[in-house]
Amino acid sequence: MTPRLPSSAEVEFCLSLTQYESGSMDKMANYSFRNTLEGFADPQTAISNISQSGLHNALHIYMNGSMSQVQGSANDPIFVLHHAFVDSIFEQWLRRHRPMLEVYPAANAPIGHNRENYMVPFIPLYRNGEFFKPSRELGYDYDYLQEPALDSFQEFLIPYLEQARQIWAWLVGAAVVGGIVTAVLTGLILACRKKRRGTSSEIQPLLIESEDYNNVTYQSNF
Structure with a gap:
């Protein structure tokens, strides 16, 4: 015994x-x-x-x-x-x-x-x-x-929080990669817009359209 x-x-x-x-x-x-x-x-x-x-x-x-x-x-x-x-x-x-x-x-x-x-x-x-x-x-x-009893909202969240705890490393990695991709795309878009603005200013016409001659004056505004 x-x-x-x-x-x-x-x-x-x-x-x-x-x-x-x-x-x-x-x-x-x-x-x-x-x-x-x-x-x-x-x-x-x-x-x-x-x-x-x-x-x-x-x-x-x-x-x-x-x-x-x-x-x-x-x-x-x-x-x-x-x-x-x-x-x-x-x-x-x-x-x-x-x-x-x-x-x-x-x-x-x-x-x-x-x-x-x-x-x-x-x-x-x-x-x-x-x-x-x-x-x-x-x-x-x-x-x-x-x-101790949890309110219904906490009880609803618990299973999802547990799943997140198990895959948190993947979530962090995805967030970092997403941030890098977003930054690169934003940079490319801004660069393209800047290039387009520079190009449009360089190709302004040297001659004034005929209908604009009526508005041309050498008289001073003073």
Whole structure:
């Protein structure tokens, strides 16, 4: 039996890990948030240690009885409460680190655990990668994780701001290139106009049109 339950400090350390997966999705992964939360890595160092159980696994063993048996633990009433809390830790990690979908392994995971694998035997079928997102995008939230309500305009802007954050470098580059092109075109237009004005002054007629002779006078205006 595990001598103690996981501490809040160990949970916080787990949440501080930036890598969802550091290699193959197995029990030997080091510095992996997934492996540390699952309980196969030390919750204080994130180094794999399958000789002891931490975080998720620790609670199963601590509760003993049916909870300590993989085959029958889902039948224990505490199972749902325990896994709901574990899921909320995963939710905190998602909100804190905002990982891209590509972070979830597409290959080399155990059978059925790759990103594009279906979660069987659940119906309808969903791929693992479809759940690698904040709970609010799936239609639910955790009461103790709820953030202060935002006004509708802010909520409308959030998805677009997030997209802009991901492509800001391209936006800056496009703005710089656009500015250079605009400056060059403006310079060319001004140069052409200046040249046309100079040309028109050089080709003024030397003789006055016949109808203008009637208006010509040598008389002084004084």
